[in-house]
Amino acid sequence: MSSERAWTVAILVGLAALAPLPLIVHRDDVLNFVLLILLSITMAQSWNIIAGYAGQVNLGHAAFFGLGALTARTLWIAGAPILLAMAAGALVAVALALLIGAAAFRLRGAYFAIGTLALGEILRTFVSNTLPEISTLPAASIAGYRLAPRYYLALALAALSVIAVAALAGSRLGLGMQAIREDEDAAEASGVAALSLKLRALVLSTALAGLSGGFFAYYHISYYPSHPFGPHWTFEALLMTFIGGVGTLHGPVLGAVLYVVLKEYLTVRWVDFHLLIFGVLFIAIVLIFPGGLVQATEGARRWLARRRGASAT
Amino acid sequence: MAAIIIQLLIGGVLLGGLYALIAFGLSLIYGVARVLNFAHGTLLAIAGVAASVMFAAWQLNPVLIAVILFPVFFGFGWLTYVYLLEPLKRRNPSQMVVGTVLVTVGLLLILSDLGALVAGPTSKNIRLELQIFQVMGIIISTTELYILLGIVALTLALHLILTRTWFGRAVRAVTQDTVGARLCGVRAGAIHAATVAFGSAIVAVAGVLYTLNYPINPYEGFALTVKAFTIIILGGIGSLPGALLAGLFLGVAEALSAAAFGGPYREVVSLVIFVVVLVLRPQGLFGRPR
Numbered sequence: 001m002s003s004e005r006a007w008t009v010a011i012l013v014g015l016a017a018l019a020p021l022p023l024i025v026h027r028d029d030v031l032n033f034v035l036l037i038l039l040s041i042t043m044a045q046s047w048n049i050i051a052g053y054a055g056q057v058n059l060g061h062a063a064f065f066g067l068g069a070l071t072a073r074t075l076w077i078a079g080a081p082i083l084l085a086m087a088a089g090a091l092v093a094v095a096l097a098l099l100i101g102a103a104a105f106r107l108r109g110a111y112f113a114i115g116t117l118a119l120g121e122i123l124r125t126f127v128s129n130t131l132p133e134i135s136t137l138p139a140a141s142i143a144g145y146r147l148a149p150r151y152y153l154a155l156a157l158a159a160l161s162v163i164a165v166a167a168l169a170g171s172r173l174g175l176g177m178q179a180i181r182e183d184e185d186a187a188e189a190s191g192v193a194a195l196s197l198k199l200r201a202l203v204l205s206t207a208l209a210g211l212s213g214g215f216f217a218y219y220h221i222s223y224y225p226s227h228p229f230g231p232h233w234t235f236e237a238l239l240m241t242f243i244g245g246v247g248t249l250h251g252p253v254l255g256a257v258l259y260v261v262l263k264e265y266l267t268v269r270w271v272d273f274h275l276l277i278f279g280v281l282f283i284a285i286v287l288i289f290p291g292g293l294v295q296a297t298e299g300a301r302r303w304l305a306r307r308r309g310a311s312a313t
Numbered sequence: 314m315a316a317i318i319i320q321l322l323i324g325g326v327l328l329g330g331l332y333a334l335i336a337f338g339l340s341l342i343y344g345v346a347r348v349l350n351f352a353h354g355t356l357l358a359i360a361g362v363a364a365s366v367m368f369a370a371w372q373l374n375p376v377l378i379a380v381i382l383f384p385v386f387f388g389f390g391w392l393t394y395v396y397l398l399e400p401l402k403r404r405n406p407s408q409m410v411v412g413t414v415l416v417t418v419g420l421l422l423i424l425s426d427l428g429a430l431v432a433g434p435t436s437k438n439i440r441l442e443l444q445i446f447q448v449m450g451i452i453i454s455t456t457e458l459y460i461l462l463g464i465v466a467l468t469l470a471l472h473l474i475l476t477r478t479w480f481g482r483a484v485r486a487v488t489q490d491t492v493g494a495r496l497c498g499v500r501a502g503a504i505h506a507a508t509v510a511f512g513s514a515i516v517a518v519a520g521v522l523y524t525l526n527y528p529i530n531p532y533e534g535f536a537l538t539v540k541a542f543t544i545i546i547l548g549g550i551g552s553l554p555g556a557l558l559a560g561l562f563l564g565v566a567e568a569l570s571a572a573a574f575g576g577p578y579r580e581v582v583s584l585v586i587f588v589v590v591l592v593l594r595p596q597g598l599f600g601r602p603r
Contacts, residue, residue, distance in 0.1 A: 055407045059349075059414065103592045110550060113349060113410070114542045115591055121539040122587060125580040181407055231535070235418050242411055276426035282419030283397060286412045290404055 007250040008166040015159050022148040031151050035219070037260045038154035039212060040240055044252035045161035046208035047237040052247035053165075053174060054201035055181025056105070060116030061237050063123050064093040064206040066229030068213025070127065073135060073225075076217065086214030093210030094203050101202045105195055108184070120234060128226035136222035150219045157215055161208050165249055168204070177201050181247070243285055245294030254293050316450035321568045327457060327526065329564020330464035334519035336541040336548070336556040337471055338512030344488050344551045345508040348398055349410070351417040352424060354541060355534030356513055359428045360386060360520030362531055365437035375439055375459075375521055382517040390513030393420065394506040421535060428531030436528035439521075456525045463522040468557060471515065475553070484508055488551070543583065547590055549597025558599055 018038075022031060043065065050058050068089035075085035100119055104112040137145070168174035176197045179187035188194050216228050240259045245251030262281070267274050289296050339353045364378045373381075397420070401412040444455040475481035486494035487504045495501050523529060544563055548555030563583060570582035590598060 051407065051411065057407070057410050057414070099588070100591065103595050107595050110343060110349060111546065111595060113414075114546050114550075118539055118543040118546065118587055119584075121536070122543070122580055122584040125536075126584060129578075129580060235415070238411060239415055242415055246408060246411055273426060273430075275422045276430075279419040279422030279424075279426070282415045282422070286415045286419075287397070287400060290408060290412075 004166070004169055004249050008162065011162050011250060011253055012159060015155060015162070018155060019152075022151050028147055031147050033260075033264065035147075035151050035154045036264075037257055038151075038158040039215065039219075040236070040256035040260050041158040041253050042154075042161045042208060042212045042215075043233065043237045044240040044244070044256045045158075045165050046205045046212065047234075048241045048247065048252045049165060049168065049208070050201050050205035051238075052241060052252075053168060053181065054177040054198055055184075056198055056201065057113045058116045058202075058205070059113050059234055059238075060118070060120030061205075061209055062229050062231055062233035063116065063120035064097060064209040065213040065216070065233050066120075066123065066127065066226075067093045067096060068210030069217040069228040070213075070225060071210075072214030073217035077138065077141075082214075082218050086211055086218070089214040089217070090207045090210030093206045093213065097202050097206035098199065101199050105198050117234075120229065120231065124226050124229035124231070127229055128224070131225040133225075134222050135225050142221055145221065150215075153215055153218065157208075157211060160211075162249075162253065164204060164208065165252075169249055173197065173200065178247070239282060239285070241292075243289070243292055245292035248292075248294045251292050251294045258293070317572075318569075319451050321572050322565060323451070323453065323457070325565035325568030326561055327460055327464075327564070328568065329561040330461070330468075330557075331519060331523050331560075332537075332540055332544055332564055333557045333560025334464060334467055334522070335516055335537055336544040336560055337468075337553060338516045338519075339538070339541045340545045340548075340551065340553065340556050341484070341515075342509050342512040343545070345484055346394065346398070346505040347409075348394075348413045348509065349417065349542075350509070350512070351414060351535070351538055352393075352420040353417075353512070353516055353534075354537030354539075355421045355424045355531070356386060356389075357516045357520040357523060357537055358529050358531050358534035359424055360517035361524035361529040362428055362432050362437055364521045365439050365524050365529075366432050368439045369437075375441070375525060379518045379521045382521065383514045386517035387510045387514040390510035391506050393513070394509040398509070399502065399506070421538075425531045425534065432531070434530055434532065436530040436533075438524040438526070438528040441525060460522050460525050463518075467515065467518060467522075471553070480504075480507065480511075543587055545597075547587065547598055549599050552597065552599055555597055555599035559597070562598075 015038075018034060021034060025031065043061070047058065047061050050056050068086070070089070071092045072082070072085040072089035075088055076082050080088070096119075100115055101112070104115040136142075168177070176187065176192045179190065179192050180194050180197060184194055213228055216223075236259070240255040241252045242255065243251075243258055244253065244255030263278075266277055266281075270277055335354060335357055339350060342348055342350050342353070360382050363382060364375065367373055367378050367381075368375065397416050398413060401409050401416065404412060441456050441459075446453050446455075475484065483494065483499045483504050484507075486497065486499055487501050491501050494504075520529075540563075544556055544559045547563065548557070548559030563586070566582055566586060567579040571579040574581075
């Protein structure tokens, strides 16, 4: 527990240290890069809540991100303040999540995973069919476009996601979720209201995904409305969480940083084969690091401690 | 009017039957080995592209192509299970699920890029010489008849293998009770590997059938995987007759709705069907609650 608190403090201090960056660095590429890491942290943490803590593997996270983006963009362009538009986007995402969750959680096994997957893909095809035109901000908004407020919003969302997971991890609610993840029958027998807890985890997770989607709509000047529904949003969140450590507080943060750095490097260096390289990377990471970086570093620390103990005697 | 509807039904049954063939392998692999195989549709795409290339190069009979591809994909599926998926079985449940998803997605990316590298990213199909029959205003081509025949033959073969052979009994035993099956001398690990191999081989044959009528490129597999997963939910997880009926149902519903409301809305119909079924009958149209 205490190490978790230490990590929370360390991560929040790290995020706070990033706050003055727009004042010091005046290069947009650096700010955009850090912003991408921050968005990735938020997405990974939000996926980590439902899958890592509550054990319900959501394969349609992009659906909620996309709905948040679509709703927020529409309202914002229509004149609503961006924070309000983002909140509305999160609400729409949560509403759909409750509908699907209430149905799929009644059954065990793969129903939730496959259900969310199918939902995401069907929504993506639907949006790309009905809104095929690229969405571009009105000229007046483009003229007033500033990167700094976007950067601070991304920073705030990343901090929010870390605080949410930190608050959850040690709470009664979070412990109940972890009990469901380990053994749902045993958890229910011990008085954990499994369905209600799973739904609460889903609400928290999709609200964060919806807010991130709203941020995406605020950040990008032009994009295809179906882009935020793309399956890579889901699978990247999955991979980042896995690289770090599923169901840990700091894992998704480490995973997001490592993944974004690696991805930027690879896509610049190997444009033609980047899918191939990502595929190899996906497989290699899963096979080599079963519990992610968190477990790997713990293993290394234990190994070092043993060696030190052996040399002392 | 009636002729048009029958014509649409034929198209829907054809596509739906192919969807069902994809869903069979996927459902079998999930039911037995507990692997959500995201590379499944991509295997179909690769098999389809390979078949088209082989046909264009050597004018081989598509049946012969299927006979050649079957053992290749069987072997590929076996190796995939033994080297990439089996190691994940020793991990805790949530790490295993996430791990298998990431490994099969990785495989999907590798296969798509390799396929495009070798055969090019454009869509291809097997161009048989068409003969067209017209019966009472309904038009059917020979390829459509071949595909229909192929779907029926493959479904029947699968049914017989699962119900009448030792392999089929072992598969069902492992699905129902792994420990019990082990106690009876069934090597569960080998059955898992054989099922993944068998499912991959079936989808390769489905790929040959698919490309008789529809062009495909190496990147199109994911959409088919998702379609097959939707069918598995609609039909009830683990139910092969359910998958067949759900596949036909979805194919027909898509064909009719595309004709009635226009192409873009066929996805809306699948979305509505999917959400309604999930909310009202989450165990699937033909599944039993567990």
